[in-house]
Amino acid sequence: MMQSRLLSSFTLRGLTVRNRAVLAPMQMYGAVEGVPRPWHHHHLAKFGLGGFGLVFTEALAVERRGRNTYGDMGVWSDEHVPGLKALADTIRDSGAVPAAQLWHAGPKASRQRPWEGYGPLGEAEAKLGETPWQPVAPVPEAKVEGWHRPRALNEEEALEVAAAFGEGARRCHEAGYELLEVHAGHGYLVHSFYSPLGNNRQDGFGRDRVGRMRFPIEVTKAIRNRWPAEKPLLFRLSCVDDHDENHGWSIEDTIVLASRLREVGVDMIDCTSGGVGAPPTLKAVVRPHGFQVPYAERIRHEIDMPTMAVGLIRHATHAEAILAEGRADLICIAREALHNPHWALHAALELEGEEGYRHWPPQYGWWLQRRQRNLERLEREAS
Numbered sequence: 001m002m003q004s005r006l007l008s009s010f011t012l013r014g015l016t017v018r019n020r021a022v023l024a025p026m027q028m029y030g031a032v033e034g035v036p037r038p039w040h041h042h043h044l045a046k047f048g049l050g051g052f053g054l055v056f057t058e059a060l061a062v063e064r065r066g067r068n069t070y071g072d073m074g075v076w077s078d079e080h081v082p083g084l085k086a087l088a089d090t091i092r093d094s095g096a097v098p099a100a101q102l103w104h105a106g107p108k109a110s111r112q113r114p115w116e117g118y119g120p121l122g123e124a125e126a127k128l129g130e131t132p133w134q135p136v137a138p139v140p141e142a143k144v145e146g147w148h149r150p151r152a153l154n155e156e157e158a159l160e161v162a163a164a165f166g167e168g169a170r171r172c173h174e175a176g177y178e179l180l181e182v183h184a185g186h187g188y189l190v191h192s193f194y195s196p197l198g199n200n201r202q203d204g205f206g207r208d209r210v211g212r213m214r215f216p217i218e219v220t221k222a223i224r225n226r227w228p229a230e231k232p233l234l235f236r237l238s239c240v241d242d243h244d245e246n247h248g249w250s251i252e253d254t255i256v257l258a259s260r261l262r263e264v265g266v267d268m269i270d271c272t273s274g275g276v277g278a279p280p281t282l283k284a285v286v287r288p289h290g291f292q293v294p295y296a297e298r299i300r301h302e303i304d305m306p307t308m309a310v311g312l313i314r315h316a317t318h319a320e321a322i323l324a325e326g327r328a329d330l331i332c333i334a335r336e337a338l339h340n341p342h343w344a345l346h347a348a349l350e351l352e353g354e355e356g357y358r359h360w361p362p363q364y365g366w367w368l369q370r371r372q373r374n375l376e377r378l379e380r381e382a383s
Contacts, residue, residue: 004351005323006316007359010053010330012267012306014230015178017053017097019359020323021344024310024334025056025101025183027072029113034061034074035083041090047337048094051344051359054330055096057087059103059183062168063161066104066189069113070130075102075168084175092176095361099179100172101236102165102223106189107137107150107198120148136161138192138199138206138215143277158205158215161189166222173227180227182219185238186275190216194257197241197248197276213257217264224265234308235261236270239295248276251298259303268306270332271295287312290322297327308332316347 192198241248292311348356
């Protein structure tokens with residue numbers, strides 16, 4: 001039978017993954033001083049066993065002040081390398097390719113964990129040992145009332161943060177990760193530099209679109225100086241600031257930025273949206289299935305650049321259609337994977353029937369395929 005597109009392999013630079021199902025980076029808020037705990041190993045291993053071809057760590061802060069919360073993982077120190085290496089080994093042993101995401105929370109730093117309110121840290125948290133710290137941003141303006149007022153980075157400091165992304169890439173390589181992504185969306189530091197909603201500077205990191213794009217370009221250059229040429233580099237971009245596309249950064253702007261990023265070493269765009277202001281994950285807005293897929297489709301077709309689709313993609317047949325229609329190259333799953341860690345294995349059965357068991361670990365598939373045949377025989381005899 002013909003193999004489904006979702007379950008086919010994909011190659012980027014020197015890396016080939018077994019299928020196109022990707023476990024998205026998701027912050028779990030359980031690290032201590034940036035270091036993963038045993039819980040993180042159990043959490044990520046089940047997605048490799050569950051059939052995902054590429055499994056991301058959660059976002060790794062490149063500076064200590066770049067954390068969103070006290071529970072975020074980090075890569076700001078060489079001391080983080082052993083723990084990250086052990087986690088990469090766990091992911092690889094589960095059958096998936098280990099991938100890492102670099103990130104700086106910027107103006108959204110010094111926050112509570114989501115289930116604690118996701119607001120700015122204050123006196124109550126300080127009494128419990130989680131003292132607020134000073135966020136940094138392109139401009140000294142809080143984008144939501146009540147948030148901490150960030151301190152604006154000067155040009156020299158902005159270059160120092162870009163260099164920190166490069167050092168984070170070096171550490172991820174030393175830890176054995178095979179693919180790297182920069183989180184440059186959702187109102188975090190990189191996004192806040194290129195978005196006109198986050199940046200009204202009048203220096204070399206502002207003024208116009210070219211100036212605002214300088215920071216993500218400097219970040220890319222710093223990473224490519226530390227990240228091997230054979231290893232892929234992705235960027236997660238907020239392709240629009242607002243879904244009416246008339247407010248802030250637009251998809252046309254993203255196409256220009258994506259083209260420039262490709263010139264300096266980015267291989268694929270992970271297409272998301274929004275985030276300057278309130279966290280998009282907490283907005284009470286109902287979105288249709290696959291609401292961000294059009295951004296991936298447009299970039300892929302207009303500049304012939306590989307893309308990854310995200311955003312309420314829940315069903316295997318939907319994922320398969322996105323790929324088969326040429327709208328994206330990879331499918332990124334987040335909360336649906338939390339609901340069903342075996343999403344990719346179940347997708348194989350949904351798309352290929354009994355033949356889909358060939359994608360399962362033999363420790364599972366050998367038994368379950370025989371059980372399935374027995375159940376089908378019992379149903380025939382009962383009828």
